[in-house]
Amino acid sequence: MNKPLPNSLRTGPDERGHFGIFGGRYVAETLMPLILEVERAYQDARRDPAFDAEFHRLLTHYVGRPSPLWFAERLTAHLGGAQVWFKRDELNHTGAHKINNCIGQILLARRMGKTRIIAETGAGQHGVATATVCALFGLPCTIYMGATDVARQSPNVFRMKLLGAEVKPVTSGSATLKDAMNEALRDWVANVADTYYLIGTVAGPHPYPAMVRDFQSVIGTEARAQLDAAVGRLPDVCVAAIGGGSNAIGLFHPFLDDASVRLVGVEAAGHGLDSGQHAASLSRGRPGVLHGNRTYLLQDEHGQILEAHSISAGLDYPGVGPEHSWLHELGRVEYVAVTDAEALEAFRLCTRTEGIIPALEPAHALAQVTKMAPAMDKDAIILMNLCGRGDKDIFTVAEALGVKL
Amino acid sequence: MSRIAARFAALRREGRAGLIPFVEACDPDRATTEALLAGLPGAGADLIEIGMPFTDPMADGPTVQRAGQRGLKGGATLGVTLDIVRGFRRNDDATPIVLMGYYNPILSYGVEPFCDDASAAGVDGLIVVDLPPEEAEELAVPAGRTRLDLIRLVAPTTHAERLKAVLQGASGFVYYVSITGITGTRTATEEHLREAIPRVRAATDLPVAVGFGVRTPEHAAAVARHADAAVVASALIDTMAANLDEAGRLKPGTIDTVLDQVRALAAGVRGARVGRAA
Ligand SMILES: Cc1ncc(COP(=O)(O)O)c(C=O)c1O
Numbered sequence: 001m002n003k004p005l006p007n008s009l010r011t012g013p014d015e016r017g018h019f020g021i022f023g024g025r026y027v028a029e030t031l032m033p034l035i036l037e038v039e040r041a042y043q044d045a046r047r048d049p050a051f052d053a054e055f056h057r058l059l060t061h062y063v064g065r066p067s068p069l070w071f072a073e074r075l076t077a078h079l080g081g082a083q084v085w086f087k088r089d090e091l092n093h094t095g096a097h098k099i100n101n102c103i104g105q106i107l108l109a110r111r112m113g114k115t116r117i118i119a120e121t122g123a124g125q126h127g128v129a130t131a132t133v134c135a136l137f138g139l140p141c142t143i144y145m146g147a148t149d150v151a152r153q154s155p156n157v158f159r160m161k162l163l164g165a166e167v168k169p170v171t172s173g174s175a176t177l178k179d180a181m182n183e184a185l186r187d188w189v190a191n192v193a194d195t196y197y198l199i200g201t202v203a204g205p206h207p208y209p210a211m212v213r214d215f216q217s218v219i220g221t222e223a224r225a226q227l228d229a230a231v232g233r234l235p236d237v238c239v240a241a242i243g244g245g246s247n248a249i250g251l252f253h254p255f256l257d258d259a260s261v262r263l264v265g266v267e268a269a270g271h272g273l274d275s276g277q278h279a280a281s282l283s284r285g286r287p288g289v290l291h292g293n294r295t296y297l298l299q300d301e302h303g304q305i306l307e308a309h310s311i312s313a314g315l316d317y318p319g320v321g322p323e324h325s326w327l328h329e330l331g332r333v334e335y336v337a338v339t340d341a342e343a344l345e346a347f348r349l350c351t352r353t354e355g356i357i358p359a360l361e362p363a364h365a366l367a368q369v370t371k372m373a374p375a376m377d378k379d380a381i382i383l384m385n386l387c388g389r390g391d392k393d394i395f396t397v398a399e400a401l402g403v404k405l
Numbered sequence: 406m407s408r409i410a411a412r413f414a415a416l417r418r419e420g421r422a423g424l425i426p427f428v429e430a431c432d433p434d435r436a437t438t439e440a441l442l443a444g445l446p447g448a449g450a451d452l453i454e455i456g457m458p459f460t461d462p463m464a465d466g467p468t469v470q471r472a473g474q475r476g477l478k479g480g481a482t483l484g485v486t487l488d489i490v491r492g493f494r495r496n497d498d499a500t501p502i503v504l505m506g507y508y509n510p511i512l513s514y515g516v517e518p519f520c521d522d523a524s525a526a527g528v529d530g531l532i533v534v535d536l537p538p539e540e541a542e543e544l545a546v547p548a549g550r551t552r553l554d555l556i557r558l559v560a561p562t563t564h565a566e567r568l569k570a571v572l573q574g575a576s577g578f579v580y581y582v583s584i585t586g587i588t589g590t591r592t593a594t595e596e597h598l599r600e601a602i603p604r605v606r607a608a609t610d611l612p613v614a615v616g617f618g619v620r621t622p623e624h625a626a627a628v629a630r631h632a633d634a635a636v637v638a639s640a641l642i643d644t645m646a647a648n649l650d651e652a653g654r655l656k657p658g659t660i661d662t663v664l665d666q667v668r669a670l671a672a673g674v675r676g677a678r679v680g681r682a683a
Pocket of ligand 1: 097123124125126201202242245246247248313314315359361362389
């Protein structure tokens with residue numbers, strides 16, 4: 001670690017939404033009053049035991065939490081080193097961790113009296129989760145999705161439509177997740193009175209990075225208790241994939257103050273970190289301002305945002321949540337990167353050894369696990385967030401493997 | 406006195422409001438921007454706004470988004486934009502120039518060097534759309550040091566309490582975003598302006614400019630009846646966009662068409678004749 005750490009890393013952000021120099025609220029004045037209102041409403045909800053009770057009731061009976069903690073024994077034997085444990089958020093309703101956050105935010109939207117929901121989506125997982133909670137709460141929703149992603153994640157587009165959502169393909173800019181987020185922000189500016197923007201990751205202006213983290217922290221809180229019940233101790237390493245960073249911070253946050261626990265975030269290296277085609281904003285980007293917060297970004301020398309690339313649509317974002325930028329500079333979390341090819345290899349390994357078809361996002365985390373585990377002691381424990389299932393990715397994988405479906 | 410203060414003082418003496426046309430840098434190329442700028446004061450521009458293209462302009466509608474993309478393709482960088490201003494200043498030392506854009510390119514350039522270079526090039530003010538007062542200090546300090554006005558934005562959603570905080574330490578003029586929406590979409594009604602502008606005036610002595618949705622000489626006249634200046638962007642950009650050839654170059658004669666449009670807008674503003682009298 002580079003610098004002495006503060007007493008606790010779990011108290012951030014400050015009241016203006018800053019994690020060190022990162023985060024904040026960089027939005028147009030039209031949105032500022034609304035964002036302050038979201039923050040007030042969220043602070044108020046946090047202090048309300050009824051809000052928490054309703055959140056947990058829905059997580060238990062609708063989402064299916066707690067998700068199991070699974071000792072991946074055959075995979076562990078195959079790797080021949082540390083024990084690999086999966087936090088199985090792919091078993092949640094809708095097939096990924098995204099729903100945890102959607103439940104929290106839909107409750108907030110209802111509390112604020114908002115009658116229309118908008119969201120951005122990349123892989124479509126957050127879009128499906130948002131469409132799902134909107135169906136559950138009887139609210140109309142519009143999902144912005146880059147036209148490129150609409151094409152490569154067609155099953156999820158159809159699911160969203162079945163659930164009653166309007167899916168708007170975004171053709172501006174590079175037509176991927178970042179442009180979907182721009183378009184959602186533009187919609188919000190034009191519909192401030194009745195609309196709630198349900199952001200899908202720990203990005204956006206304050207309070208979103210903190211709020212989404214709080215809702216996703218159920219992952220790490222459960223896993224910690226489950227591992228304690230199973231083996232009576234903390235993990236040695238936690239590993240999670242980083243798109244915007246919500247599943248990763250959800251796993252890491254409850255462990256931030258446990259110095260013995262190594263935390264490893266896995267970015268998408270796409271065709272390779274030096275190929276110019278990747279989504280590794282922490283490994284290869286530099287700090288800037290986009291989508292309402294200051295954070296590490298992929299950008300050119302003039303501060304223009306670059307297109308990201310990853311085989312995984314959910315990791316294909318040129319930014320990262322501001323708390324990760326802060327943890328990166330503090331050195332508390334290590335950020336590494338895994339290529340498309342490595343993720344595909346891990347995808348197949350998981351499928352064959354554990355009978356679990358993972359999403360391509362956690363396949364990145366698994367690829368990192370396969371690099372680390374063999375060199376570790378057999379009694380060491382790696383806790384990995386298996387944050388999504390791979391049904392949505394079978395077409396992408398088939399194409400990558402040269403198989404015609 | 407700054408160029409901005411001097412210009413608004415002159416407008417007050419004339420008893421009229423001003424016109425602020427907006428030009429996106431290097432849309433579709435540098436020569437076009439230079440020619441347009443050179444012609445604008447003669448066509449009736451009282452101040453000029455130059456857009457600094459950004460890949461992710463979250464407050465802009467399709468018209469300005471596409472202008473930004475053309476600008477980036479046409480070679481716009483902050484350095485080039487400042488160079489264009491420097492060129493303009495060789496022949497015009499009076500018309501205020503305000504740069505409008507997003508924060509990331511400025512951060513990338515370096516906030517301090519950017520203010521130094523912009524000020525030296527002859528820029529008078531900055532509008533940074535995604536930099537609300539809460540985050541503005543980092544830019545406000547060097548802007549103040551280099552005598553650049555950091556123009557504050559006020560929106561219909563800015564309620565009374567917040568208005569005071571937003572205008573605290575504001576300089577140059579106040580930019581009233583007249584609609585809740587992105588550029589080039591809706592137009593505010595005169596009724597809205599009649600109600601909203603006095604609310605802004607009550608909180609500041611600075612001149613108030615109105616932008617977003619001002620497209621025609623009639624709109625501009627309506628703005629001029631209530632505010633101190635009208636900003637016109639999308640309507641001018643639409644004219645440019647409608648006159649591009651297959652290769653994306655501006656068709657001959659288009660600059661004159663745009664300048665004629667500016668003349669008509671200026672006539673609208675001048676005809677309104679109800680700026681705040683001195
Ligand atoms: C299964 C899965 N994992 C990870 C991500 C990346 O997002 P985050 O980094 O916020 O967890 C996504 C995004 O769509 C996803 O669907």
